[in-house]
Amino acid sequence: MESRTGAPAAKPAAPASAAGAGASTIEFSAVSKRYPAPVGNGSVSSRAAVESFSAVLPAGSITVLLGSSGCGKTTLLRMVNRMVEPTDGRILLDGEDVQDGNPVALRRSIGYVMQNAGLLPHRRVLDNITLVPRLNGTARSQARARARELMDMLGLAADLADRYPGQLSGGQAQRVGVARALAADPGVLLMDEPFGAVDPLVRRDLQRELLRIQGELAKTIIFVTHDVDEALMLGDEIILLREGAQIAQRGTGAQLLADPADDFVARFLGLDDAGRTLRLADVAGSRVVLDRAGRALGRIDADTEARP
Ligand SMILES: Nc1ncnc2c1ncn2[C@@H]1O[C@H](COP(=O)(O)OP(=O)(O)OP(=O)(O)O)[C@@H](O)[C@H]1O
Numbered sequence: 001m002e003s004r005t006g007a008p009a010a011k012p013a014a015p016a017s018a019a020g021a022g023a024s025t026i027e028f029s030a031v032s033k034r035y036p037a038p039v040g041n042g043s044v045s046s047r048a049a050v051e052s053f054s055a056v057l058p059a060g061s062i063t064v065l066l067g068s069s070g071c072g073k074t075t076l077l078r079m080v081n082r083m084v085e086p087t088d089g090r091i092l093l094d095g096e097d098v099q100d101g102n103p104v105a106l107r108r109s110i111g112y113v114m115q116n117a118g119l120l121p122h123r124r125v126l127d128n129i130t131l132v133p134r135l136n137g138t139a140r141s142q143a144r145a146r147a148r149e150l151m152d153m154l155g156l157a158a159d160l161a162d163r164y165p166g167q168l169s170g171g172q173a174q175r176v177g178v179a180r181a182l183a184a185d186p187g188v189l190l191m192d193e194p195f196g197a198v199d200p201l202v203r204r205d206l207q208r209e210l211l212r213i214q215g216e217l218a219k220t221i222i223f224v225t226h227d228v229d230e231a232l233m234l235g236d237e238i239i240l241l242r243e244g245a246q247i248a249q250r251g252t253g254a255q256l257l258a259d260p261a262d263d264f265v266a267r268f269l270g271l272d273d274a275g276r277t278l279r280l281a282d283v284a285g286s287r288v289v290l291d292r293a294g295r296a297l298g299r300i301d302a303d304t305e306a307r308p
Pocket residue numbers: 035036048049067068069070071072073074075076226
C-alpha cells in the first residue's frame with residue numbers, strides 16, 4: 001500500500017479487468033460538503049460534513065465506507081448521484097464529471113439502495129422493480145422479464161411479484177430494493193446501510209446474496225455501514241472514516257486488522273478489547289479472521305484479501 005490514507009491499496013481486490021459490463025471507476029477529487037448551520041444570534045454559518053475527500057474506487061469492486069454516525073458517509077454517497085451537491089471538488093465516473101450531465105438522467109443510471117428499501121407503497125413489487133427501466137424507455141415486456149430474472153437471482157419467489165411492499169417481510173423488501181436498483185443495469189450501485197434494519201440472520205443471508213450477485217455482475221459498489229463485521233465480509237476495500245469524512249485508513253479488511261494505522265483504527269475495529277470481536281489466527285495453514293466466539297468469518301489468502 002502506497003499510503004494508509006488517500007492512495008489506493010497496492011493490490012485492489014477486483015482489478016478493472018474483472019469489472020462487469022459498464023461498471024465505472026469512481027473518482028472523488030478533493031470533494032467537500034458544507035451544510036448551513038444556524039448559530040445562536042439567528043445568523044447561519046456552515047459546517048463541513050465532508051472535508052476535501054479524495055479517493056479512486058476501482059471499477060467492479062465493493063468499497064465499504066465505514067465510520068461512526070455523522071462522519072459523512074451518507075453525504076459522500078449521495079454526492080455521487082447528486083442527491084446532495086458538493087460545495088467543492090469533483091466526482092468523476094469513468095473520467096466524466098457528474099456535474100456535466102442532467103441530474104435526473106444521472107440518478108436513473110445509478111442504482112441506489114437505502115435502509116428501508118424505499119419502495120413505492122402503492123405499486124406492486126414487479127412495478128417497483130420495473131420503474132426506472134420503464135422511465136428510461138425500456139419496453140414493458142422486456143422490463144418485466146428482466147425484473148422476474150432479478151427476483152429469481154435474489155431468491156424472491158415469483159408469486160411475490162404481485163404483492164404490495166407492505167405485504168413483504170423486511171428481508172424480502174430489501175431484496176426487492178436491491179432488484180430495483182439493479183433493474184436498469186447500472187454501472188454503479190450505491191448502498192446506504194441497506195441491511196441495517198433486518199435481523200442478524202437475514203442480514204447474513206443478504207450479505208451472502210450480495211457477494212454472490214456481485215460475483216456475476218461485478219458492479220462498482222459503494223456500501224455504507226457502521227458495522228465492522230459487515231465491512232470485513234463485504235469490502236474488497238474498506239475506507240474507515242473519522243468525522244468530516246477524513247480517511248483514517250484505507251485497505252483490505254486484512255490490512256486494517258493486521259496493521260491498524262493508529263489507536264482510533266484499532267479501537268474502531270475492536271482490536272484493543274480482548275473480549276470483543278475479531279482476531280487473526282492460523283488454521284490449517286491459512287490466516288483466518290475469527291469472531292469473539294471463535295467462529296471463522298473469513299480466510300485471508302496470500303494476497304491478503306479477506307473473503308468468507
Ligand atoms: N441536510 C443536512 N443539513 C445540515 N446538516 C446535515 C444534513 N445532512 C447531514 N448533515 C450533517 O452532516 C454530518 C454528516 O452526516 P451524514 O448523514 O453524511 O453522516 P453519516 O456518517 O452517514 O451518519 P449516519 O451513520 O448516522 O447515517 C452530520 O453532522 C449531519 O448532522
